[in-house]
Amino acid sequence: MQLIYDDNKTPEEISRYDLAHPDKVAQEMNNNNNNDDDDNDDNNNNNDDNNNNDDDDEFFKLIKSNNNDDEKDNDKLDIIDSSKTIFDIKDLDEWDDENALDSIRNRFITGSLDDDDNDDDNNPGEDDEDDEINGDFEDLENGEIIKSTTTNETTTNATKSHDQIEQEQLDQKKEILKKKFDAEYDDEKEDSTPKIDFYDEMKDEINKQLQFNREEFEDDDPLVRSKVEGFRPGNYVRILLNGMPCEFVKYFDPIYPIIVGGLLPNEENLGFLQLRIKRHRWHKKILKTKDPLIFSLGWRRFQSIPIYSLNDGTHNRMLKYTPEHMHSLATIYGPIHPPNTGFCAIQSISDNNTSAFRISATGIILDINHSADIVKKLKLTGTPYKIFKNTAFIKDMFTSALEVAKFEGAAIRTVSGIRGQVKKHLPKPEGHFRATFEDKVLMSDIIFLRAWYPVKPPKYYNPVTSLLLSSKKEWQGVRLVGQIRKDLQKSVPNNPDSSYKKIERQTRRFNPLHIPKSIQSSLPFTSKPKLPKKQTKPTYLQKRAVVLEPQEKKIYTLMQQIQTLKKEKDKKRKEKQSERKVKHDKKIAKEEVNRLENEKKKRKLYFKKEGLIEKKKNASTSDVRKSKKSRIE
Numbered sequence: 001m002q003l004i005y006d007d008n009k010t011p012e013e014i015s016r017y018d019l020a021h022p023d024k025v026a027q028e029m030n031n032n033n034n035n036d037d038d039d040n041d042d043n044n045n046n047n048d049d050n051n052n053n054d055d056d057d058e059f060f061k062l063i064k065s066n067n068n069d070d071e072k073d074n075d076k077l078d079i080i081d082s083s084k085t086i087f088d089i090k091d092l093d094e095w096d097d098e099n100a101l102d103s104i105r106n107r108f109i110t111g112s113l114d115d116d117d118n119d120d121d122n123n124p125g126e127d128d129e130d131d132e133i134n135g136d137f138e139d140l141e142n143g144e145i146i147k148s149t150t151t152n153e154t155t156t157n158a159t160k161s162h163d164q165i166e167q168e169q170l171d172q173k174k175e176i177l178k179k180k181f182d183a184e185y186d187d188e189k190e191d192s193t194p195k196i197d198f199y200d201e202m203k204d205e206i207n208k209q210l211q212f213n214r215e216e217f218e219d220d221d222p223l224v225r226s227k228v229e230g231f232r233p234g235n236y237v238r239i240l241l242n243g244m245p246c247e248f249v250k251y252f253d254p255i256y257p258i259i260v261g262g263l264l265p266n267e268e269n270l271g272f273l274q275l276r277i278k279r280h281r282w283h284k285k286i287l288k289t290k291d292p293l294i295f296s297l298g299w300r301r302f303q304s305i306p307i308y309s310l311n312d313g314t315h316n317r318m319l320k321y322t323p324e325h326m327h328s329l330a331t332i333y334g335p336i337h338p339p340n341t342g343f344c345a346i347q348s349i350s351d352n353n354t355s356a357f358r359i360s361a362t363g364i365i366l367d368i369n370h371s372a373d374i375v376k377k378l379k380l381t382g383t384p385y386k387i388f389k390n391t392a393f394i395k396d397m398f399t400s401a402l403e404v405a406k407f408e409g410a411a412i413r414t415v416s417g418i419r420g421q422v423k424k425h426l427p428k429p430e431g432h433f434r435a436t437f438e439d440k441v442l443m444s445d446i447i448f449l450r451a452w453y454p455v456k457p458p459k460y461y462n463p464v465t466s467l468l469l470s471s472k473k474e475w476q477g478v479r480l481v482g483q484i485r486k487d488l489q490k491s492v493p494n495n496p497d498s499s500y501k502k503i504e505r506q507t508r509r510f511n512p513l514h515i516p517k518s519i520q521s522s523l524p525f526t527s528k529p530k531l532p533k534k535q536t537k538p539t540y541l542q543k544r545a546v547v548l549e550p551q552e553k554k555i556y557t558l559m560q561q562i563q564t565l566k567k568e569k570d571k572k573r574k575e576k577q578s579e580r581k582v583k584h585d586k587k588i589a590k591e592e593v594n595r596l597e598n599e600k601k602k603r604k605l606y607f608k609k610e611g612l613i614e615k616k617k618n619a620s621t622s623d624v625r626k627s628k629k630s631r632i633e
Contacts, residue, residue: 247468256472261299269336270461272372275343277308277330277363279322284356287322292478293360294464295334297343301464303477304332307457309374318376318455322361330363331372333459341365347480349466350473375452382447385432392441395432397449401425404433407449414445422449444508 094100217225231237239260279287287293287308294303308319309329322328345361382397394412398404404425412420412435420437435447466475485492513529520528548556 245468251468251470253472256467258467263299267298267335267337270334271336271368271370272457273332273334273337273365274367274369274372275306275330275332275363276327276366277306277322277345277361278327279324279361280357280359282357283360286324287361289318289320290458291347291480292460293345293347294349294477295332295343295345297334297365298337298341300335302334303460303462303464304334305458305460305478306330306332307372307374307455315452316374318374327363329366331374331457333457334461336368337365339365339367348476349464350476372457374455374457376455378451378453380449380451382449384441384443384445384447387441387443389440390438391434391436392447393426393432394435394447395429397447398425398431398433400431404431407451410449410451412447412449414441414447416445418445420447 213229217229220228226232226235287306289308290305292303292305294301307330308322309316309331310319310323311317311329316329319328342364343362344359345363346358347360380397382394384392385395386393398407404422407422408424410422412422414420414437418437418439418441420435420441423434423436426432426434441447460478462477464475464477466472469475479487515523515529
């Protein structure tokens with residue numbers, strides 16, 4: 001800090017950082033200034049090699065003494081090599097004066113930045129000179145003194161710092177924004193009418209154009225007007241359609257109105273559509289993959305076969321059924337429509353199959369593609385039959401060497417979580433292959449391979465042509481599989497591989513842990529096996545004979561007799577109960593026969609009475625018809 005605030009030091013001395021010998025540094029600086037021209041000429045003549053040497057010599061340069069400058073060099077060698085500032089205590093005495101302190105007061109943050117104002121206050125006589133220089137003059141006619149604006153601007157800009165100028169500019173911008181917001185807010189308060197948005201603006205333009213057209217063609221002939229601006233809404237027109245089937249006219253029913261629309265050129269192409277679909281909450285059953293549905297999409301009604309799937313981030317996994325309460329993806333083959341087009345789907349349009357709620361599903365179109373990437377999981381299992389350290393031979397997973405070659409390098413895994421890889425097929429057993437694992441596998445491990453099998457949606461598109469039939473509700477497309485089986489009276493085929501079987505697993509028996517005696521002797525007592533020896537000889541309790549006392553013998557024989565009598569009574573009771581049961585069954589069978597005979601008699605009497613009543617009715621109707629015929633004749 002001394003170097004910065006010491007007024008006696010020149011910038012060259014401060015940059016040289018020499019405080020011990022300032023006079024010598026000043027003399028040296030003068031010598032350097034005198035020799036600048038010579039040095040510049042020498043530097044221009046030097047090569048690039050000398051420049052590189054100068055860069056290297058900036059560090060660790062050896063000082064050589066000359067005869068002329070011995071005293072200078074000796075003084076330089078006496079300088080203390082230290083980063084600590086060296087100063088004389090006598091130099092600090094000058095800072096006891098208040099004037100010296102005031103001279104540097106404005107260099108600190110606590111000082112005042114208005115130096116020019118203070119100078120003007122101390123020297124009030126200088127203002128007159130500035131006024132004369134800057135062109136201030138007095139208007140003698142009006143008696144006004146006009147001052148120059150340039151002086152004020154220059155003085156204010158000089159006194160203001162860069163940060164203050166930026167702050168003022170920012171404040172001005174904020175003030176402009178605030179005034180703009182206040183003006184808009186006040187206008188909204190004053191105007192009770194709401195602002196016109198884009199929709200209303202376009203609507204007003206259309207209405208203005210319609211009004212202009214109406215005024216322009218008001219006096220023209222309708223035929224000329226239709227040729228110029230086309231048919232207006234609400235006009236009756238006659239359309240000629242070529243290539244229509246005759247059944248459309250023959251079986252036309254005015255109960256079913258016909259809406260005429262147009263198709264874009266790209267909507268006439270066929271392709272795969274990816275839909276986001278959800279079963280309708282009022283539909284009773286969930287939807288099954290490959291069950292045909294009738295889609296009402298855009299201007300068309302057509303039947304197609306959807307395949308449902310879910311996207312798990314990497315694959316579109318095929319679903320057998322639609323989820324219960326969430327959306328899923330569906331892929332169908334049909335006419336191309338733009339994305340976000342809504343649709344609804346039904347299973348049948350005939351009255352025979354629509355006793356319940358008709359709509360089966362709803363959704364929108366997500367994507368259009370000429371191909372579909374849908375996969376389903378394929379799980380292959382096998383078992384090891386020969387195990388090495390980290391290698392094993394696997395069987396029962398493939399049937400041929402060609403299949404093994406197709407899956408070479410595929411990842412496999414055991415049920416216990418040991419990962420492995422398919423290496424190469426074995427030459428002799430067909431379908432067997434060699435595989436490597438992270439760890440040694442066991443003979444009881446099951447190895448499985450998880451793969452993905454592509455599913456191709458069927459290209460089925462059948463437009464609904466119910467308007468060509470005499471009865472519009474009799475159109476029937478592809479039937480469901482269950483309906484076909486019901487019509488043909490066939491049962492569901494039972495695939496033996498799909499039926500669950502009882503899994504019989506052998507109980508695993510582990511060999512006991514055998515520790516050699518050499519190791520047992522070196523083990524501590526807590527780790528030694530504490531297994532008692534097997535008893536080879538009978539124990540004392542086993543060898544001891546039981547001799548009963550006379551009283552104990554009497555008690556034992558009495559208990560045996562009582563137990564024998566009890567068993568005999570139970571046997572007789574069971575025999576009597578079985579006899580009673582046989583008699584009761586005969587009685588119930590006889591009553592059942594009598595009941596059936598009585599029901600048969602009652603049924604005969606009932607139908608006999610009903611037949612007589614119906615006969616009388618038929619006779620009365622025939623008499624009425626005969627009387628009518630006779631009257632007509």
